[in-house]
Each structure stands twice: as structure tokens, then as C-alpha cells.
Amino acid sequence: MKILIVGGGMGGTILANxxxxxxxxxxxxxxxxITMLSASDKHMYQPGLLxxxxxxxxxxxxxxxxxxxxxxSIEFKVDPVVEFDLDNNSVKSxxxxxxxxxxxxxxxxxxxxxxxxxxxxxNAEMFYTEADAVKMYRRLEEFEGGKVVVAVGVPxxxxxxxxEITFMLIDYFKQRGIWDDVHLHYTxxxxxxxxxxxxxxxxxxxxxxMGVTYETLFNMKEVTTDTVISEEGSEEKFDLLVxxxxxxxxQVIEDAGMGAGGxxxxxxxxxxMEGRDNVFVIGDTTNLPISKAGSTAHFEAEALAENIAxxxxxxxxxxxxxxxxxxxxxxxxxxxTYAMFNYQNPPDPKEPTAGIHWFxxxxxxxxWASARGLL
Amino acid sequence: MPERKIVDAKNTFCPGPxxxxxxxMKQAEVGDELEVLSTDEGSANDIPExxxxxxxxxxxxxxxxxxxxxxxxxxx
Numbered sequence: 409m410k411i412l413i414v415g416g417g418m419g420g421t422i423l424a425n426x427x428x429x430x431x432x433x434x435x436x437x438x439x440x441x442i443t444m445l446s447a448s449d450k451h452m453y454q455p456g457l458l459x460x461x462x463x464x465x466x467x468x469x470x471x472x473x474x475x476x477x478x479x480x481s482i483e484f485k486v487d488p489v490v491e492f493d494l495d496n497n498s499v500k501s502x503x504x505x506x507x508x509x510x511x512x513x514x515x516x517x518x519x520x521x522x523x524x525x526x527x528x529x530x531n532a533e534m535f536y537t538e539a540d541a542v543k544m545y546r547r548l549e550e551f552e553g554g555k556v557v558v559a560v561g562v563p564x565x566x567x568x569x570x571x572e573i574t575f576m577l578i579d580y581f582k583q584r585g586i587w588d589d590v591h592l593h594y595t596x597x598x599x600x601x602x603x604x605x606x607x608x609x610x611x612x613x614x615x616x617x618m619g620v621t622y623e624t625l626f627n628m629k630e631v632t633t634d635t636v637i638s639e640e641g642s643e644e645k646f647d648l649l650v651x652x653x654x655x656x657x658x659q660v661i662e663d664a665g666m667g668a669g670g671x672x673x674x675x676x677x678x679x680x681m682e683g684r685d686n687v688f689v690i691g692d693t694t695n696l697p698i699s700k701a702g703s704t705a706h707f708e709a710e711a712l713a714e715n716i717a718x719x720x721x722x723x724x725x726x727x728x729x730x731x732x733x734x735x736x737x738x739x740x741x742x743x744x745t746y747a748m749f750n751y752q753n754p755p756d757p758k759e760p761t762a763g764i765h766w767f768x769x770x771x772x773x774x775x776w777a778s779a780r781g782l783l
Numbered sequence: 784m785p786e787r788k789i790v791d792a793k794n795t796f797c798p799g800p801x802x803x804x805x806x807x808m809k810q811a812e813v814g815d816e817l818e819v820l821s822t823d824e825g826s827a828n829d830i831p832e833x834x835x836x837x838x839x840x841x842x843x844x845x846x847x848x849x850x851x852x853x854x855x856x857x858x859x
Contacts, residue, residue, distance in 0.1 A: 524809075562798070562802055562805045562806045562809070563798065563802070563806040567797050567798060597801075597802060597805055598799065598801045598802055598805075598829065598833070599801070599829045599832060599833065603796075603797045603798045603799045603802050604796060604797050604799075605825075625832070625833055625836055627805060627837075639837050640833075640836045640837055641836075654806075654809070668810045669806075669809075669810050697790075697791065697792045697795040697798070697799075697800075697803045698795055698797065698798075699797045699798065731794075731795070733797065747797075749796050749797065751794045751795065752794065754796050755796060755797075
């Protein structure tokens with residue numbers, strides 16, 4: 409069985425390594441093969457960008473050579489897909505090559521779409537690429553006080569990012585000794601301060617305690633040099649606008665007509681593309697109504713690896729993905745908590761502690777073991 | 784004919800039914816109908832609240848076998 413994995417991010421990498429271990433014998437005998445096509449020879453630890461934006465990590469800490477993370481039995485090529493031909497089980501790549509497959513896994517991720525909100529890209533700071541995170545940090549270093557507005561687009565990668573960047577900005581301003589000169593105003597698209605009600609119930613009184621003002625039901629419509637205007641009709645002046653912008657799936661997915669916004673319609677449990685038995689989708693690329701987060705990709709990859717391995721060895725899948733998501737939440741003041749939930753069980757986040765913050769800090773380094781499928 | 788798109792947000796907690804609707808609304812054309820399926824009791828209140836605040840149109844809202852069906856039309 410020829411298994412083709414498109415995308416070398418967290419989901420694709422964990423899937424490839426997990427599969428390679430499960431199919432060690434089949435790969436040796438030629439009964440199965442695993443090929444990964446990626447857009448880059450580097451693998452970035454994306455959650456680290458949040459720390460880069462406030463000067464807590466250096467970009468150089470975020471990268472490893474992708475090949476060094478993969479089991480040797482995986483054929484790895486830096487050759488992104490430019491065209492999908494799902495009816496004929498093949499893809500075309502940037503180099504002009506054609507790759508055929510028996511099973512394909514699409515894990516191409518998502519990208520920011522700030523340009524979808526007029527004026528946002530030009531007038532806001534964000535932290536979803538290395539360049540943007542570094543630019544945001546430089547802007548923060550120049551900032552001497554005034555009104556900071558946090559504004560959030562939909563959908564976005566990392567559901568905890570709006571809260572985390574807010575609490576980390578408070579820490580940053582306090583450490584610089586300018587917190588008394590800052591008015592921090594948080595906005596959020598729905599009618600509470602976070603999509604998870606238990607998280608909102610914790611965050612809102614924290615905002616009150618710290619002096620952060622907030623406005624809910626605020627969806628960005630347009631941004632000028634000093635004002636963000638919402639779909640709901642309100643306006644907020646700012647001296648510094650920090651945004652978690654809306655995201656889209658990859659252009660190649662949109663161009664192929666495989667899913668609106670670049671997000672592919674995906675079965676919740678089996679993770680196959682709707683209407684296709686040999687096309688699977690994980691991570692941000694799905695249209696599933698669950699968090700776009702590294703942990704989602706991680707748990708989906710584990711479930712799917714088990715299923716594809718079973719398809720090779722016994723001819724059928726054996727496991728359903730249960731919707732599991734685990735998100736750390738940096739809470740500022742050297743503390744953190746987490747939210748864990750699945751399709752059936754809501755989250756029940758605990759009081760933030762220093763211990764969880766330090767575990768998260770350690771995970772920033774342990775991630776590479778996770779990507780290798782060892783953790 | 785306007786399209787009616789189903790936004791299946793049953794048994795999900797994050798980002799949740801309203802956030803799913805907001806994301807899908809962006810991709811819809813003016814005049815399209817969206818039907819949100821939700822098992823969250825709060826959707827029966829928070830979705831109409833947002834729809835009314837933004838100025839879209841609420842078409843109907845009903846519960847069937849534990850699932851809320853909230854149908855809206857994109858106006859602008």
C-alpha cells in the first residue's frame with residue numbers, strides 16, 4: 409500500500425512516525441511505503457511564536473530539520489503539492505513530478521488571512537509567522553503606553569491564543585514598568601470572553617482583577633490607522649492593535665474546490681474526506697467544528713495512524729477519533745492551566761498553577777520528542 | 784435560489800456553535816440560509832442575539848430530539 413502524506417507539520421509528522429513504527433515489517437518487505445511531501449525542509453514549533461512576540465523565546469529555538477524528525481523508513485521530499493487529482497489517486501508537485509497513492513493524508517494546515525479584513529494587515533501586530541512575531545516584539549519595545557486593543561478573527565488557530573497573548577502582554581508591560589500607563593482592552597467574537605464557558609468564567613474575573621476592560625460580540629469589519637470597527641457597529645480607538653487574525657486553509661485546497669475556505673469536509677470519527685474512502689484529513693485542514701490546535705492534529709494523527717496501519721494489516725480501520733483536544737493556557741503571573749475535552753465531555757479547567765506553567769515551558773522543549781512520536 | 788447550508792456543531796465545545804456560524808457566514812453569499820445544529824442550550828439565545836445585533840435575519844429556531852436547529856439568512 410502506497411501511503412502519501414501531504415504536509416510536514418505536527419499532524420503529518422506524528423502520523424508518519426507512528427505509521428512507520430506500526431508498519432516496520434511491511435515497510436521492510438515492500439508491502440507498504442510512506443512518502444511525505446512538504447513545503448519546507450524545516451519544521452517549526454508554532455506555539456513558540458507566542459513567546460517570540462513578547463521576547464521570551466528566540467526564533468532560532470523554534471526550528472529543526474524536518475528530515476531529522478522522521479523515521480528513516482519514510483521517504484521525505486521538499487516538493488509541495490500544487491494539484492490534487494483525487495479521482496485518479498495522484499497529485500502533482502511543484503517540481504512537476506506526479507505521485508500516485510493508495511491512501512493519501514492531507515495535513516497542509518492553515519494560514520492567516522488578515523487581508524480579509526480591510527486595513528488589518530497594515531495596522532495590527534500579530535504573531536503567527538516568525539516575521540510577524542519579531543515585528544510585534546519590536547513594536548512592543550517601542551511602545552511607551554496608551555490603549556492596546558486585542559481583536560480576534562474567526563476561525564483562528566489556537567483557541568487559547570487570544571487569552572494567552574492578553575495575559576502575556578500584561579506580564580510584558582509590568583516587567584517593563586509601564587503597566588500603569590497602559591489601558592488593555594480585550595474583544596471577542598461571541599457573547600463571552602472565551603468560546604469555552606468554564607474558561608470564560610475563569611478569565612472574566614481575572615480581567616476584572618487586573619484592570620483589563622473587555623467587549624464581547626465584537627467581530628472585526630474594518631481597521632484604520634487608529635480605530636477598529638466591528639460588524640456589530642461599535643468602534644474602538646487604539647494606540648496599538650494586537651490581533652489573532654482569521655485563518656484559511658491552504659490556497660491549493662481552495663483552488664482544487666476541495667473545501668470552502670480551504671477547509672476540507674471531513675468525517676468526525678474516521679477522518680476521511682466526505683465521499684472519499686482513501687483520502688484522509690487531519691489538523692487545521694479539516695472543517696471539523698473543533699479547535700484548530702496542535703494537540704487536535706496530534707490526537708487525530710494517532711487515531712488515524714492506527715487505522716491506516718490496520719487497513720494495511722487486516723484490511724479495515726479499527727478506531728474512531730473521539731474529538732480529543734488538550735490546550736495549555738498561559739495565565740500570566742508565572743501560572744498556567746489547561747483545558748481537555750472531546751466530543752462528549754466538556755472541559756473543566758483547574759485553577760492556574762506555577763507547576764503547569766513550568767510543565768508548559770518544559771513542553772516547549774519536549775515538543776520535538778512529541779513530533780518524533782515518542783511522547 | 785438561495786442555498787441552505789447545514790452547520791453541524793453538535794457535541795462540540797470549542798470553538799462552539801456561534802463561532803462556527805460566524806466562520807460559515809463569512810463564506811456565504813448574501814441571501815444564503817444557514818441552519819446551525821447545536822446540542823448547546825445556550826445557542827438558542829446567543830445565536831439570535833448575535834444575528835440581531837449584526838443585522839442578519841432569524842428565520843426559525845426549534846428543538847428536535849435534543850438538537851437545536853437555528854436557521855438564519857445572511858442579509859449583508
